[in-house]
């Protein structure tokens with residue numbers, strides 16, 4: 001079953017309308033948050049490790065010009 005309910009971004013009213021809020025005319029959106037991508041977490045982890053490795057590398061080779 002598809003998610004039919006939409007939620008107004010302005011007043012927070014739930015509606016079945018897909019174009020705009022029937023109450024205030026505000027934009028409506030699917031209320032549940034966008035699906036979290038595990039790939040983002042992986043990228044963030046890699047970035048952190050890369051940064052950590054960079055710090056360690058810079059400390060170890062501080063005498064060498066990069």
Ligand SMILES: [Zn+2]
Pocket residue numbers: 008009010011012013021022023024025026
């Ligand atoms: Zn509204």
